[in-house]
Amino acid sequence: MNSYDKHYYDGAWQASTGTDAVDVISSATEESVARVPRGTGEDVDRAVKAARRAFESWSRTPVEERAQWLEKLSAAAKERSAQMAEAISHEVGTALGFSTKVQAEFPIMMIGMNAKFIREVSFEQELGNSLVIKEPVGVVGCITPWNYPLHQVVCKIAPALAAGCTVVVKPAEMAPLSAFMLAEAAHQIGLPKGVLNIVSGPGRVVGEALVSHPDVDMMSFTGSLAAGRRIASVAGEGIKKVCLELGGKSAFIVLDDAPFDKAIPAGVNNCMQNSGQTCSAWTRMIVPRARHDEAVELAKAQFAKLTMGNPFDKATRLGPLASAGQRDTVLGFIEQGKKEGATLVAGGGRPADLPTGFYVEPTIFANVDNRMAIAQEEIFGPVLAVIPYDSEAEAVRIANDSPYGLAGGVWGGTPEGALAVARQMRTGQVDINGGRFNTLAPFGGYKKSGIGREIGPLALEEFFQLKSIQR
Ligand code: NDP
Numbered sequence: 001m002n003s004y005d006k007h008y009y010d011g012a013w014q015a016s017t018g019t020d021a022v023d024v025i026s027s028a029t030e031e032s033v034a035r036v037p038r039g040t041g042e043d044v045d046r047a048v049k050a051a052r053r054a055f056e057s058w059s060r061t062p063v064e065e066r067a068q069w070l071e072k073l074s075a076a077a078k079e080r081s082a083q084m085a086e087a088i089s090h091e092v093g094t095a096l097g098f099s100t101k102v103q104a105e106f107p108i109m110m111i112g113m114n115a116k117f118i119r120e121v122s123f124e125q126e127l128g129n130s131l132v133i134k135e136p137v138g139v140v141g142c143i144t145p146w147n148y149p150l151h152q153v154v155c156k157i158a159p160a161l162a163a164g165c166t167v168v169v170k171p172a173e174m175a176p177l178s179a180f181m182l183a184e185a186a187h188q189i190g191l192p193k194g195v196l197n198i199v200s201g202p203g204r205v206v207g208e209a210l211v212s213h214p215d216v217d218m219m220s221f222t223g224s225l226a227a228g229r230r231i232a233s234v235a236g237e238g239i240k241k242v243c244l245e246l247g248g249k250s251a252f253i254v255l256d257d258a259p260f261d262k263a264i265p266a267g268v269n270n271c272m273q274n275s276g277q278t279c280s281a282w283t284r285m286i287v288p289r290a291r292h293d294e295a296v297e298l299a300k301a302q303f304a305k306l307t308m309g310n311p312f313d314k315a316t317r318l319g320p321l322a323s324a325g326q327r328d329t330v331l332g333f334i335e336q337g338k339k340e341g342a343t344l345v346a347g348g349g350r351p352a353d354l355p356t357g358f359y360v361e362p363t364i365f366a367n368v369d370n371r372m373a374i375a376q377e378e379i380f381g382p383v384l385a386v387i388p389y390d391s392e393a394e395a396v397r398i399a400n401d402s403p404y405g406l407a408g409g410v411w412g413g414t415p416e417g418a419l420a421v422a423r424q425m426r427t428g429q430v431d432i433n434g435g436r437f438n439t440l441a442p443f444g445g446y447k448k449s450g451i452g453r454e455i456g457p458l459a460l461e462e463f464f465q466l467k468s469i470q471r
Contacts (some may be wrong), residue, residue, distance in 0.1 A: 001034040001087055001177060009168070009202065010050035011193025015391075017042040020201070022173050027093035027320045028310050028357040036176045039201030041209035044168065047197040051139045052215045053164040054194025059136045059164040060182055061192075063123075066162055066341065067115035069191060070173035074112035076185035081105055084150055084178040087123045089311040092146060093319035093358065094274055098310050102274075104178070106439075107154035110455075111285040113439065117457040118162035128471055136164030137241060138217030141210040142181075143231065145223040146175035147277040147380075155245075155454040156220045157196060160336055163463035168197045168216070170207050172223075176200045203227060211235050218242070220462070225378075225403075225448055232451075243452035243462050245279070245444060247378040248406030251399035252282035253421055254295065255392065256442055257413025259329050264298035266434055267386065267400035268408065272306055275318045276382040277326070278428065280407035280443075284368075284375055286395050289388035296345055296366045298388055303346050303362050309354065320357040320382055327358040330381030334363055337374040341369045342385070378404070396424045405446030407431075408416055426454070 005021070006013040016037035022033035058066075077084075085104040089096045094103055125132045140160045144152035149172060157167050171179035179198050186196045199206055207227075211219050211234045219235045221228055222245040235242045252259065252267040255452075270282045287295040311319035321327045327350075336349055347363030360381055368375050368385040375385050389395040399408060405427040411434070412418035418432035428444045442453035452462050 001090065003016065003035040004180045005035070005037055007037060007039055007047065007182065007198060008180070008187070009047035009194070009199065011187070011411040014046070016040065016042075018201070024174070024177060025089060025323065026090040027322050028090070028312070029173055030324075030358070033090045034177060036200045039199040039206045040135045040200035043201070044206055044209040044213060045201045047168045047199050048210070048213045048215045050194035051168050051197050054192060055139055055166045056338070058166050058192060058195050061164070063118055063121070064166065067119050068188070070115040070158060070162060071112050072189040073185055073191065074108055077108045077111060077186045080181045080185060081108055084181050087177035087181070088175065089319070091149065091177065092274070092322045093311055093392035094276065095316045095319050097314070098168060098274065099311070101206065102151060110154050110439065111158045112426060114158040114460075116160040117159070120154065120457065121460060131469040131471065133467045133469065135467055137463050137465050138165060139215055139462065140165045140167045140218045141213070141216040142167050142169040143207050143210065143219070143221045143223065144169065144171050144179075144253065146172035147274060147279070149175035149181070150178035152222045153182065155222070155459070159459045160220070160463045163460050164432060165218070165463050166195050166197075168199060168210060168296055170201065170203070170210055173200065175203055177407060186206055199247060207231070208234065211236065214238065216240060218463070221245070243454075244450040245452070245454060246448060246450045247404055248279045248281070248445065248449050249284060249376065249378050249402045249404045250280055250282045250407040250409075251284045251286050251402070251425070252409040252411070253286045253395045254288070255401055255410065255417060255421065256291065257287045258411040259413075260291065260298055261292060262434065263411035265294055265302040266411070268299050268302040268327070270409065271384045272318060272382055272408060275321055277322060277380055282407070282409050283379065283383065283385060284302055284370070284399070285384060286389055286398050287386060289390055292366070292388045293442055296364065299364055299384065299386065300346050303364060306362055308351060308359060308362065310343065317361060320354075320359045322357055322358065327360055330360050330379055330383065332382060333374055333377070333379045333381070337365045337372065337383075337385075340372040340374065341371060342369075348383070354451075370401055376402065392421065396421060400426045403448045406449035
């Protein structure tokens with residue numbers, strides 16, 4: 001893979017004011033595949049100033065022109081799609097087929113979709129004697145995690161740029177390469193300077209400098225609850241708007257009258273997507289007690305179909321986890337599950353045939369009590385907890401007994417039955433009876449899963465503020 005020795009801001013590749021570089025590690029080989037600069041607070045300051053200067057003209061650029069820039073950016077990113085997918089498979093361990101479609105092609109398409117969304121926005125509204133106008137928030141700082149690195153960057157920059165904001169992005173240190181490739185695409189099309197800026201480096205240095213910078217008007221963050229808390233409190237000091245997309249511990253409720261042969265494999269596939277490194281993963285499968293063992297057998301059968309191996313092998317469905325730290329965290333939770341008395345029915349350790357790479361076997365715990373740590377805390381790995389319930393009301397109570405509320409699923413014998421349960425779940429998204437992911441639907445969390453929404457036309461609203469003119 002290509003290394004990068006410069007940040008991208010003010011429309012040019014700029015030498016870092018720091019001297020260090022960060023190795024990007026392949027999760028399958030544990031070797032360095034590229035390097036990026038370890039930025040400093042000074043780099044952030046320069047990038048934010050460039051974004052501030054650019055905001056003056058970008059915010060006044062006609063909507064149609066901004067839409068066209070997004071379409072050009074999407075087209076230029078598309079030329080790099082295969083390269084981006086390859087980079088992400090190295091960084092995150094995602095199987096290449098999934099990387100190609102979900103990690104690269106999907107976000108690239110979403111850039112272009114935001115052109116359509118912004119063209120359809122109604123910017124002005126008459127309310128009594130007021131003219132209410134939507135205006136862009138200003139300079140947006142974007143901090144993103146490593147699990148879907150390009151997707152997370154696009155979820156922020158595409159609606160922000162469409163709305164007329166300018167951005168400074170700090171990608172995750174572990175998976176920064178696709179953000180640099182996106183900067184190459186922006187440079188290639190001649191996107192006006194200072195509109196899209198990228199500075200890489202550690203969260204505690206580059207991230208904190210961005211959040212505390214007085215010229216940043218809004219922070220859009222995706223990542224862990226711990227970092228989200230810190231970012232919200234630093235942003236609060238500066239009275240900045242925040243949008244937070246945090247963790248999840250999503251529940252999949254299988255109703256007694258559901259077709260188990262369809263529902264259980266669908267639940268397993270959802271939980272195991274990207275080797276469980278998905279914030280919206282249905283990691284708690286809540287099943288009727290009388291059909292618990294049947295559900296576990298079906299889950300085991302589906303697990304057996306998920307071939308684990310090198311992300312670049314065609315047969316691979318599950319790659320390694322992204323880092324040694326992530327692997328150790330997941331193994332720690334598995335040990336805790338055993339100690340807490342959950343029944344380990346599949347997996348439970350490192351695969352013996354894959355000694356190199358950050359692999360963890362797909363793991364099922366049965367007879368889980370929802371109070372256990374493996375049911376309360378986000379594991380962010382291939383671990384499924386099967387939890388029995390005695391009544392539908394109890395199933396809903398268990399699903400809602402979580403600090404998080406990001407996503408979820410319900411499968412029932414009828415759409416009406418599933419919908420009635422979905423309505424009672426305190427969570428930002430629920431898929432019923434196999435409902436597919438919708439690129440128009442807002443995505444985001446209740447409770448400690450976050451503040452604000454991303455994806456689709458409604459995500460644009462995060463990047464506007466309202467001005468009322470009385471006459
Ligand atoms: P982290 O919270 O550790 O990191 C996310 C980003 O924040 C990284 O770029 C990191 O920098 C940066 N960061 C960390 N600390 C600070 C700080 N004090 N100030 C500013 N920036 C900081 O999360 P992970 O990268 O480990 O991602 C996994 C987490 O993200 C999971 O909890 C997952 O659920 C959540 N997530 C949520 C999603 C959602 O949409 N709700 C989607 C995807 C993930 P660096 O690591 O480079 O040092």
